[in-house]
Amino acid sequence: MAVARAKLAEATGGEHDGAEDALRRLTRLVSSDIEACNRLIVERMHSPVALIPQLAAHIVAAGGKRLRPLLTLAAARLCGYTGRRHVALAACVEFIHTATLLHDDVVDESTLRRGRASANALFGNKPSVLVGDFLFARAFQLMVEDGNLEVLAVLSAASATIAEGEVLQLITQNDTATTEAQYLEVVEGKTAALFAAATRVGALVADRGRGEADALEAYGRNLGIAFQLVDDALDYAAEQEQLGKTVGDDFREGKITLPVLIAFQEGGEAERAFWRRTLEGRGQQDEDLAEAQRLIARHRAVERTVERAGRYGDAALAALSGFERGEARAALEDVVRFCIERAR
Amino acid sequence: MAVARAKLAEATGGEHDGAEDALRRLTRLVSSDIEACNRLIVERMHSPVALIPQLAAHIVAAGGKRLRPLLTLAAARLCGYTGRRHVALAACVEFIHTATLLHDDVVDESTLRRGRASANALFGNKPSVLVGDFLFARAFQLMVEDGNLEVLAVLSAASATIAEGEVLQLITQNDTATTEAQYLEVVEGKTAALFAAATRVGALVADRGRGEADALEAYGRNLGIAFQLVDDALDYAAEQEQLGKTVGDDFREGKITLPVLIAFQEGGEAERAFWRRTLEGRGQQDEDLAEAQRLIARHRAVERTVERAGRYGDAALAALSGFERGEARAALEDVVRFCIERAR
Numbered sequence: 001m002a003v004a005r006a007k008l009a010e011a012t013g014g015e016h017d018g019a020e021d022a023l024r025r026l027t028r029l030v031s032s033d034i035e036a037c038n039r040l041i042v043e044r045m046h047s048p049v050a051l052i053p054q055l056a057a058h059i060v061a062a063g064g065k066r067l068r069p070l071l072t073l074a075a076a077r078l079c080g081y082t083g084r085r086h087v088a089l090a091a092c093v094e095f096i097h098t099a100t101l102l103h104d105d106v107v108d109e110s111t112l113r114r115g116r117a118s119a120n121a122l123f124g125n126k127p128s129v130l131v132g133d134f135l136f137a138r139a140f141q142l143m144v145e146d147g148n149l150e151v152l153a154v155l156s157a158a159s160a161t162i163a164e165g166e167v168l169q170l171i172t173q174n175d176t177a178t179t180e181a182q183y184l185e186v187v188e189g190k191t192a193a194l195f196a197a198a199t200r201v202g203a204l205v206a207d208r209g210r211g212e213a214d215a216l217e218a219y220g221r222n223l224g225i226a227f228q229l230v231d232d233a234l235d236y237a238a239e240q241e242q243l244g245k246t247v248g249d250d251f252r253e254g255k256i257t258l259p260v261l262i263a264f265q266e267g268g269e270a271e272r273a274f275w276r277r278t279l280e281g282r283g284q285q286d287e288d289l290a291e292a293q294r295l296i297a298r299h300r301a302v303e304r305t306v307e308r309a310g311r312y313g314d315a316a317l318a319a320l321s322g323f324e325r326g327e328a329r330a331a332l333e334d335v336v337r338f339c340i341e342r343a344r
Numbered sequence: 345m346a347v348a349r350a351k352l353a354e355a356t357g358g359e360h361d362g363a364e365d366a367l368r369r370l371t372r373l374v375s376s377d378i379e380a381c382n383r384l385i386v387e388r389m390h391s392p393v394a395l396i397p398q399l400a401a402h403i404v405a406a407g408g409k410r411l412r413p414l415l416t417l418a419a420a421r422l423c424g425y426t427g428r429r430h431v432a433l434a435a436c437v438e439f440i441h442t443a444t445l446l447h448d449d450v451v452d453e454s455t456l457r458r459g460r461a462s463a464n465a466l467f468g469n470k471p472s473v474l475v476g477d478f479l480f481a482r483a484f485q486l487m488v489e490d491g492n493l494e495v496l497a498v499l500s501a502a503s504a505t506i507a508e509g510e511v512l513q514l515i516t517q518n519d520t521a522t523t524e525a526q527y528l529e530v531v532e533g534k535t536a537a538l539f540a541a542a543t544r545v546g547a548l549v550a551d552r553g554r555g556e557a558d559a560l561e562a563y564g565r566n567l568g569i570a571f572q573l574v575d576d577a578l579d580y581a582a583e584q585e586q587l588g589k590t591v592g593d594d595f596r597e598g599k600i601t602l603p604v605l606i607a608f609q610e611g612g613e614a615e616r617a618f619w620r621r622t623l624e625g626r627g628q629q630d631e632d633l634a635e636a637q638r639l640i641a642r643h644r645a646v647e648r649t650v651e652r653a654g655r656y657g658d659a660a661l662a663a664l665s666g667f668e669r670g671e672a673r674a675a676l677e678d679v680v681r682f683c684i685e686r687a688r
Contacts, residue, residue: 047508047511048508049508049511049512049515051511051514051515052507052508052511099477100477103473103474103477106469106473107469107470107473107474125450125451126451126514127511127514129447129450129451129473130447130451130507130510130511130514131507131511132477133443133444133447133476133480133503133506133507133510134504134507134508134511136477136480136503137500137501137503137504137506137507138504140484140496140500140503141497141500141501141504143500144493144496144497144500147493149488149491149493152484152488152496153485153488156481156484156485156487156488157481157485159477159480159481159484160478160481160482160485162477162481163396163474163475163477163478163481164391164392164393164396164478166474166477167391167393167395167396167471167474167475167478168393170395170470170471170474171393171395
């Protein structure tokens with residue numbers, strides 16, 4: 001964490017702005033591109049079946065950060081790309097992300113997303129599943145229009161890996177015997193695969209060789225892992241308002257995340273019995289969340305999870321070291337800070 | 345119907361075998377190809393996450409007819425194709441079909457599929473949604489390996505159209521004001537789009553020009569509509585054992601299909617009140633299915649639906665008229681018979 005902070009301080013001129021500022025700077029860097037991307041998203045989620053754009057608009061327009069398409073756009077910029085292909089490919093990345101969000105919320109039975117009612121809560125599970133399928137298909141239509149088979153290979157492989165990560169998460173849910181290696185496999189699948197694909201695609205459009213593409217993919221993958229670890233930490237730490245989703249969701253759903261793995265590992269037999277009862281069984285009570293948070297705090301499991309995230313953040317920063325210093329690199333370094341700082 | 349029968353008699357040498365025989369003949373025509381396709385399906389549904397091939401095997405190996413991949417293989421044969429690309433593309437078609445079946449069963453809350461427990465009944469809704477996503481992504485990976493952008497365009501567009509048809513079906517469900525035009529739009533989306541894509545892709549690999557591709561697409565689209573109309577007729581006519589799915593499902597789910605549209609249209613006010621109560625409201629009783637079947641029978645709605653299917657069958661046959669007579673054309677003509685005869 002200290003290393004990441006030091007590197008960030010060095011990279012950004014020594015000052016620590018708020019996390020939101022980092023995201024704003026990235027958005028400003030590619031502002032006309034992300035605006036074009038947003039227009040394309042709205043245009044291409046159109047369908048004569050009106051419920052499709054209605055439901056899609058609910059989630060697409062719900063104030064998402066557009067982090068993944070921003071990464072595609074900034075990666076292309078970092079590689080010196082000056083064409084227009086990256087705009088449509090950033091939209092593909094966001095469509096795939098949105099499709100997985102719709103299906104995730106159905107699978108997790110979530111009622112909140114980005115601080116408002118989730119699509120499944122508002123429209124029902126059935127259209128959420130089907131509109132997710134539509135957006136996924138539409139993403140592939142956009143990629144086909146772009147016409148690059150390597151991009152298609154990267155994003156179709158990422159889509160399969162995301163589904164594998166989600167299924168593995170289902171399997172490990174409610175199982176306190178889950179290992180840290182399995183947890184990381186889930187994180188790499190459900191989150192990091194799309195971050196890595198988003199940044200790799202940004203490099204691919206610039207066509208500057210495998211080295212830069214590999215480096216930006218490594219950046220995206222490590223950033224994605226850091227992002228998810230912080231997300232998992234926040235679920236035990238954040239106020240509901242700050243998080244924009246229901247706090248304690250992971251606990252209630254019996255998801256085995258790093259904070260729990262740490263607390264379980266370090267806890268005595270009584271603590272483990274608590275985790276087994278609340279996470280594995282059907283015996284969870286409303287008041288158990290407070291006890292879970294107390295145990296998490298006792299073992300500093302949130303802080304230690306964020307520290308681990310910081311190490312992945314360091315790896316993300318290291319992956320950028322071969323690129324020329326400048327606005328684009330600084331913005332991508334800022335994103336690492338954004339991902340970690342939001343836990344503070 | 346009489347016309348279709350006459351054409352079929354002419355096309356197949358005058359004898360009417362059973363419907364199953366027609367399918368067997370098609371399977372025999374492309375037997376080594378469909379075996380290679382089946383092997384590829386099993387090979388490519390593999391994942392280190394064991395639940396994925398387990399769940400996929402349940403539906404893939406559940407004795408499906410493999411009608412759609414057979415159509416791809418036979419269409420390629422009809423166009424004189426002698427390469428190997430059609431095998432992998434037939435597998436793509438089946439993967440897309442299987443993905444939509446998994447999601448359909450979740451959306452429809454079905455408990456039976458092909459005469460056995462549906463995947464969602466056995467494994468739960470959550471893995472069914474996610475394994476559907478995996479199979480869909482895997483289909484695109486296979487297409488990317490094939491490397492033809494026109495094929496990718498056809499199958500990604502079909503995938504979007506399928507989702508649109510499914511959403512439109514949701515919207516028209518429980519709404520007796522649904523028009524026949526809306527019903528046909530649902531059918532063209534949820535069923536005919538993939539039939540049309542399957543046969544077009546078979547023509548595309550042979551690369552014999554737009555004329556043959558358009559003709560085989562028209563064949564597939566009309567066949568698909570005929571297939572779905574017969575399916576909808578069977579839901580009010582068939583014995584459960586024959587159908588391999590729960591009889592009366594459409595009625596219980598309030599799906600507005602052609603038999604209902606006919607009976608509603610022709611019925612008096614009392615009959616319409618019955619349909620409104622049972623299809624629109626929550627007031628359906630177990631004994632209502634028998635009354636629904638009585639009203640359907642009174643208006644010969646099953647027979648008239650099958651007659652309509654026969655006209656689409658005629659159009660499918662007509663689309664083949666420009667192709668050389670021979671085993672492949674006869675087999676594709678047989679499939680039309682298979683689709684219609686299974687209603688008898």
